[in-house]
Amino acid sequence: MEAMKISKRFFAFGILACIAIYVAYMKWHLDSKPLVGATEGVAESRMDKLSHQALTTELSVFYGIMFDAGSTGTRIHIFKFTQQPKETPKLTHETFKALKPGLSAYADDVEKSGQGIKELLEVAKKEVPMELWKFTPLVLKATAGLRLLPGEKAQKLLDKVKEIFQASPFFVRDNCVSIMNGTDEGISAWITINFLTGSLDDPQKRSVGMLDLGGGSTQITFLPHTEATLQTSPAGHTTSFQMFNSTYKLYSYSYLGLGLMSARLAILGGVEGKPLGEGEELISPCLPPGFKSEWQHAEIVYKIKGQKAGEPLYESCSNKVAKMLYKKVHKAEEVKDLDFYAFSYYYDHAAEVGLIDKEKGGSLTVNDFEIAAKYVCKTMEISPGSSPFLCMDLTYITFLLQELGFPKTQVFKVTHKNRLLGRVGRRRQDITHHASSLVPGFPFCYNACSMSEMGQHCPHNCDNEL
Template identity: 85%
Template sequence: MEAMKISKPFYGLGIFACVAIYVVYVKWHLDSKPISGITEGAIESRTDKLDHQTLTMNDAAFYGIMFDAGSTGTRIHIFKFTQKSKETPKLIHETFKALKPGLSAYADDVDKSAQGIQELLEVAKDDVPMELWKFTPLVLKATAGLRLLPGEKAQKLLDKVKEIFQASPFLVRDDCVSIMNGTDEGISAWITINFLTGSLNAPRKRSVGMLDLGGGSTQVTFLPIAETTLQTSPAGHRTSFQMFNNTFKLYSYSYLGLGLMAARLAILGGIEGQALKEGEELISPCLSPGFQCEWEHAEIVYRIKGQKAGEPLYESCSNIVAELLSQKVHKTQEVKDLDFYAFSYYYDCAAEVGLIDKEKGGSLSVNDFEIAAKYGNSV
């Protein structure tokens, strides 16, 4: 992998920008007419100005609202676009806010999920001009957190959100709330980063890959240059779609259970979604000897404890991680020669140990993570 770029604006934008782009883009062209024109648990609120371009009378401004229901939090992205006649929409402004915990935490009491959704809708009302509310699409896409739930529980949560959305003043379609499958999640992130970097105009020359690390799953997506990459990849790792009169054939896969929190639980020896008996502990050489604490994941509190390893700490933990990944992850050689943009927990981990600037992001290699772990700055 030539370089991994972790940039603050793209981190904040999140992986769902392109879904909103897609929603408003399709709506725009189907309509063929212009449109005039915090409670406990809050963890982040900001507005990003992605482009300070002065709008002219020839630019039409419109909005899209995207809820990202992840395993560790629910986030709202409010996108403002402009579009000149017969041109691709341009994203000029984004408002972002996130709340903890994730929607899946309310699986046994769906009514409690309403407060957070309503709070985020108020952010949208403040950001979108009132005269454009009824023209502004409102969409929620859920990811690994809900994919890991039993189907009936997940559906009850989706039904509750849809009920709240339908009572809002925004544009709500029948399919406004859904669970995204892992492939679509990867495609969405790939479109987003290549849309924003201007690479979609010449994707085979300039496109970049995408790495996203959520709480419950992780995605890798890129446009292969070598046809043999697709030919030798498992069927589930290949996908294609059409956009802007082009067909894109991507390598894309979502590893459910290898998000940061889910993988951490597996590495510690626990089982996703299974409560431990009273007093039972998870003991692992991936934690320093003598270390012990309580760790909460998916509303289950685990007691975790370090142990003395038979070999150096890094090697002991690395062997456990390598064994887990070797059973689940498909390897392809072409990634070594490509640049990737990384999102979400990749950003958090890199910033936490000083590999990138916390505010600006930065560029690094996969080996930088390994060095940080090996020499004591464990992520």
């Protein structure tokens, strides 16, 4: 467990999570209804709130708990805020812990899914003072792992989490557990990175785009500078929102099923959520010749093997990857003229093969990924080494970036999210200050709260959870 530093997963949810938690907390202060699951009457609930107001006036401390349920794991972020009288709150501490596998791995055994959630809630109980439990908002946002599941299975998992949340001592609303759609996931990451790089504060500073390669999905988000990009983009690839008294029109799309782990399965010839039959195995030109093993994905074990030696590994793998990606990705021409940060598996594999410094990150091109892919694939023709998927993964990254519209000479900043978020140490006090600049409704939609309860108009459909 990490404490006293910002975790890497804070990137995707951090800034907006803090705003959402803060606003949920403030909404609670204004709400006269009893807490969910409370057996005490309204009068007692109000007395509790008055007591808490006195308590927080003296201590100037409150907390918020955000669960991030991704495709490969579930993470808890416990945020601590301090507030001086007549000042906006300041984020002063984050505690982070992650567990594997992700919630989606328990699609066929919902009861098992609760064990990890309960374990992470115990972490929260240790971090949050007992007297503040009932005043601490608790929220879970699920991403690609649950989006890949059939609706009924995903809902059963969400219902189980909500059941556990409601049995906890924390502050829980009816809509505290939900699936975050891919576009919103990309937008939240774009807002965070541009907040941290200062682009949102300085109109003269050029914004940066964001590339994130997760396990179940991959996102691309950027602010177009040409109207042609907005007009020629396919339906669902652009969105707009209001923030800081400005309207932003973004190109943002999440490709579900094209995250690295899901792409592996597709390249191997498997089907998401479908086990192999007796005696079946997946044979791939992207695996070393003679290689034979088992691979587990989303709690399903697949027997895999490489093809017999023949065509060079990179060439045969390239053909397979190109066919898998055919017509699945929109190529946005404008990206070649913009600056982008790349994260997650882009960073992991670049660091693994020495393209960038593991601690500092660095800049590299699509061509650098291609050179690394060719080298690794050639090496694997002799020996599979300890990373039999590395040839496949690097080849996939090379082709994915080109399909997205990036030329081989395009330079990216590739960094670990922790490294970028070192800037939060300097800017964390500004996070909740910006909450007051958001248009009414934005934080509530992001936190899936109903604006009608506040008598305000939400500029977005809250069903979309932004």
